Amino acid sequence: GVSTQSTGSSGINAEYGGEGWGIFFTHPADYTPVCTTELSMVEKMAPEFAKRNVKLIALSCNSVDDHKGWSADIMAHGGLQGVSFPIIEDPSRELAVKYGMLDPEEKDNKGLPLTARAVFIVGPDKKLKLSILYPATTGRNFDELIRVIDSLQLTAYKKVATPANWQAGGDCMVLPSVKGEEATTLFPQMRIEQVPSGKEYMRFTPQPQ
Numbered sequence: 001g002v003s004t005q006s007t008g009s010s011g012i013n014a015e016y017g018g019e020g021w022g023i024f025f026t027h028p029a030d031y032t033p034v035c036t037t038e039l040s041m042v043e044k045m046a047p048e049f050a051k052r053n054v055k056l057i058a059l060s061c062n063s064v065d066d067h068k069g070w071s072a073d074i075m076a077h078g079g080l081q082g083v084s085f086p087i088i089e090d091p092s093r094e095l096a097v098k099y100g101m102l103d104p105e106e107k108d109n110k111g112l113p114l115t116a117r118a119v120f121i122v123g124p125d126k127k128l129k130l131s132i133l134y135p136a137t138t139g140r141n142f143d144e145l146i147r148v149i150d151s152l153q154l155t156a157y158k159k160v161a162t163p164a165n166w167q168a169g170g171d172c173m174v175l176p177s178v179k180g181e182e183a184t185t186l187f188p189q190m191r192i193e194q195v196p197s198g199k200e201y202m203r204f205t206p207q208p209q
Contacts, residue, residue, distance in 0.1 A: 020053035024120040027060040034139045040078030056085035158208045174203040
């Protein structure tokens with residue numbers, strides 16, 4: 001893993017997530033308005049991520065000293081007591097280049113490319129489960145990140161998929177690989193939606209517990 005300086009410790013590396021899940025999200029620069037609203041929102045929602053055993057880590061191209069000064073602005077904007085997750089520095093763009101996080105359109109005042117608003121969700125097996133890339137001009141929806149974590153954690157352990165616009169507690173779909181007796185045993189409340197093709201693949205079930 002790559003190690004670098006952070007606000008949360010003397011060094012941070014890829015093992016930060018420990019045994020649980022991790023979200024790694026990048027920011028174009030410190031002292032920028034959209035980023036300030038985002039990190040404020042992340043801190044407000046930190047208990048929701050913690051409930052799901054998800055560690056948070058942010059990255060920006062500025063130095064740790066800038067991060068510390070910026071944290072005061074984040075706290076003021078959100079009416080917060082602190083920032084509980086590390087913000088790591090990447091002034092050389094080493095991490096941003098390594099993970100493909102640079103925005104081709106947005107540059108800083110030195111003409112260097114800024115990091116895009118990337119989100120990486122990593123599972124307990126240290127494998128990438130989801131990535132989303134937003135342009136620097138579009139703030140992220142952290143309610144959507146909670147929704148996809150709920151789906152990722154459910155589908156990692158149960159033989160279901162989640163349909164469009166699914167929310168936690170909503171009906172799920174039985175995986176096509178689950179057939180016959182296994183399907184009726186695992187999902188006794190399964191219902192099959194009839195479609196013109198006659199194929200019985202639209203199989204719904206209440207969310208498994």
